[in-house]
Amino acid sequence: xxxxxISSLLVMVLIIESFAxxxxxxxxxxxxxxxxxxxxxxxxxxxxxxxxxAGYGGDKKRLLAELDxxxxxxxxxxxxxxxxxxxxxxxxxxxxxxxxxPREYNEELLKAMDFVLVEMSKRKMKAVLCLGNSWQWSxxxxxxxxxxxxxxxxxxxxxxxxxxxxxxTSKFYKNEKALKLYYDFVHFIVTRxxxxxxxxxxxxxxxxAWQLANEPYAMKTKDYLKWIxxxxxxxxxxxxxxxxxxxxxxxxxxxxxxxxxxxxxxxxENIDYITIHAWPQNWNWYDPRxxxxxxxxxxxxxxxxxxxxxxxIKLNKPMVLEEFGLARDYAxxxxxxxxFFRDQYFTEILELFVRYCKRKVPFCGxxxxxxxxxxxxxxxxxxxKLDDDYCGDPPHEPQGWYSIYTSDRSTLxxxxxxxxxxxxxxxxx
Numbered sequence: 001x002x003x004x005x006i007s008s009l010l011v012m013v014l015i016i017e018s019f020a021x022x023x024x025x026x027x028x029x030x031x032x033x034x035x036x037x038x039x040x041x042x043x044x045x046x047x048x049x050x051x052x053x054a055g056y057g058g059d060k061k062r063l064l065a066e067l068d069x070x071x072x073x074x075x076x077x078x079x080x081x082x083x084x085x086x087x088x089x090x091x092x093x094x095x096x097x098x099x100x101x102p103r104e105y106n107e108e109l110l111k112a113m114d115f116v117l118v119e120m121s122k123r124k125m126k127a128v129l130c131l132g133n134s135w136q137w138s139x140x141x142x143x144x145x146x147x148x149x150x151x152x153x154x155x156x157x158x159x160x161x162x163x164x165x166x167x168x169t170s171k172f173y174k175n176e177k178a179l180k181l182y183y184d185f186v187h188f189i190v191t192r193x194x195x196x197x198x199x200x201x202x203x204x205x206x207x208x209a210w211q212l213a214n215e216p217y218a219m220k221t222k223d224y225l226k227w228i229x230x231x232x233x234x235x236x237x238x239x240x241x242x243x244x245x246x247x248x249x250x251x252x253x254x255x256x257x258x259x260x261x262x263x264x265x266x267x268x269e270n271i272d273y274i275t276i277h278a279w280p281q282n283w284n285w286y287d288p289r290x291x292x293x294x295x296x297x298x299x300x301x302x303x304x305x306x307x308x309x310x311x312x313i314k315l316n317k318p319m320v321l322e323e324f325g326l327a328r329d330y331a332x333x334x335x336x337x338x339x340f341f342r343d344q345y346f347t348e349i350l351e352l353f354v355r356y357c358k359r360k361v362p363f364c365g366x367x368x369x370x371x372x373x374x375x376x377x378x379x380x381x382x383x384x385k386l387d388d389d390y391c392g393d394p395p396h397e398p399q400g401w402y403s404i405y406t407s408d409r410s411t412l413x414x415x416x417x418x419x420x421x422x423x424x425x426x427x428x429x
Contacts, residue, residue: 022205023205024205025208025209025242025243027272027273027317027318030312030313030362031362031364032273032364032365034429035429037427037429038360038427038429039364039428039429040364040422040425041076041126041364042074042075042076042350042353042366042415042419042422043076043079043126043322043365043366044070044075044077044078044079044367044368044370045078045079045323045370045392046070046080046370046371047079047370047394048081048094048392049078049116050081050098050109050112050116051094051109051112051390052066052112053112053113053116053119054096054108054109054111054112055108055112056096056108057386058112060115063119065373065374066371066373066374066406067123067125069373069406070125070371071125073416073419074415074416074419074422075125075419076124076125076126077126077127077365077367078125078126078128079127079130079211079322079323080116080128081094081130081133081138082098082113082129082131083098083130083131083132083138083139083140083185083189084097084098084138085097085098085099085138085139085143085144086099086101087100087101088386090139090143092137092155092383092384092395092396093137093139094137094139094394095386095395096109097139099185102181103181103184103185105188110192114194114196114197115196117194117204117206117207118196120206121197125206126208127206127208128209128245128367129189129207129209129210130214130247131185131189131212132182132213132214132216132247133213133214133215134166134169134214134215134216134217135394136153136165136396137394137395137397138394140213140214141172141173141178141213142165142168144175144178144179144181145168145169145171147178148175148178148181149175149178151168153165153168154168166217167219169217170217170219170220170224171220173220173223173224173226182231183230183234186210187234190210190235190238190239191238202239202240202241203241205241208242208243209244209245209272210235210239210242210243211244211245211247212227212228212231212244212247213247214247215247215248215249215277216247216248217258217260218258218259218261218265219259220259221259224265228268229270232268232270232271244270244271245271245272245273245320246265246266246271246274246275247275247322248260248266248275249275249276249279250262250275250304250308252277252283253283253284254283262274262276262308263311263314266317267315271317272317272318273317273319273320273364274312274315274319274320275319275322276304276305276321277321277322277324278301278323279324279325280296280297280345281297281326281327283300285297285301286326288326288327288328288329288331288341289330289331291341294341294344294345297326297345298345301324301349302352305321305349309361309362312363313362317362318362318364318365319362319363319364321363321366321367322366322367323369324349324366324368324369325342325368325369325402325404326345326346327342327401328401329341329342333380333381333400333401334380334400335376335400335403335405335407336407339411340410343410343411343414346368346411346414347414349366350414350418353366354418354421354422354425357425357428358425368415369402370392370393370402370403370404371392371403372390372392372393372400373392373404373406374389374405375389375390375391375392375405376389376391377391377400378399379399380400381399381400381401382399383396383397383399384399391403392405
């Protein structure tokens with residue numbers, strides 16, 4: 001009898017996993033598809049979702065409410081940060097870390113990730129899971145390098161020190177011990193089985209893609225390209241069902257420094273689509289205290305999209321603008337401040353996106369930065385600390401800078417309106 005029950009359970013799991021096969025996001029030349037229908041999306045960065053689902057510092061009720069709000073406003077795709085490296089004593093970090101010490105994983109956060117995927121599935125959302133970071137707010141490559149060399153991380157406490165930090169981080173790409181830790185983590189996550197749904201991650205269509213890292217910079221070009229090829233090949237060897245993307249911001253405004261090249265970096269056969277990020281203020285295209293610079297922000301962003309779209313067309317791959325945002329009006333960090341210019345900026349980019357979707361141009365998805373939802377900063381413009389609400393802006397940046405809150409009704413009205421128009425486009429999933 002026991003043997004019969006075990007056999008029946010195994011059959012049920014196989015049926016569930018087999019049934020789920022039909023809902024994967026796939027790539028057909030220069031566009032995404034689900035079940036042979038064109039898939040394009042309006043999404044958002046909700047990098048803190050997994051931590052919200054956890055016990056300590058988390059709030060499951062808030063997470064569920066946030067997912068419901070996002071769904072009600074037409075958001076169907078979430079970019080989540082999976083990799084977070086400790087120790088938790090370090091500054092400007094997501095805490096607690098998923099990997100507090102090398103290969104020591106926080107089981108509570110892993111189960112929280114399972115929970116997020118199950119809840120997203122109920123709402124027919126897709127997840128892009130980011131496996132690493134070139135910035136300090138989740139530990140990232142600098143932490144891997146520090147772990148294996150015992151060298152302290154030169155944190156960029158002001159603008160003059162970013163060069164030291166980026167050069168330190170770039171050493172990750174040729175540090176074999178650090179790379180091994182990263183590859184072990186990738187293998188561990190990609191081969192995971194959800195403790196709630198009992199579905200292996202590789203068989204879960206809720207996951208759209210695995211992302212190698214957030215905003216990796218080439219710097220050391222040869223080592224960087226070897227890392228892209230090896231990581232993307234590793235993931236595909238473990239999981240043939242999901243897409244793989246790089247997570248790069250593209251050429252950025254400083255390609256001579258970062259050494260990034262959108263065509264070269266995304267030309268690998270196991271990189272399925274191109275990602276780009278656009279940051280008008282960070283790249284000195286826009287000053288929120290100078291409204292006369294606003295049109296320049298729009299023009300530069302559109303030019304940036306078109307430059308990368310040309311590369312996508314040449315590569316015959318889809319392209320996603322997976323990060324873009326604008327500060328609150330006049331550089332305010334207050335949750336109650338106006339968002340007139342941000343709303344106008346989002347409207348311009350959404351108009352461009354919807355127009356290209358109708359024309360079947362390979363501009364296939366957008367993810368706003370970033371969801372703050374019901375979060376309340378401890379202090380406007382302060383840096384995040386443990387026990388503070390997650391508010392959209394990562395811990396190393398002033399809270400309230402780019403956050404999109406539930407109370408930002410004008411912004412959500414714009415997103416919801418475009419999502420409704422988006423749903424009316426013929427042939428879309």
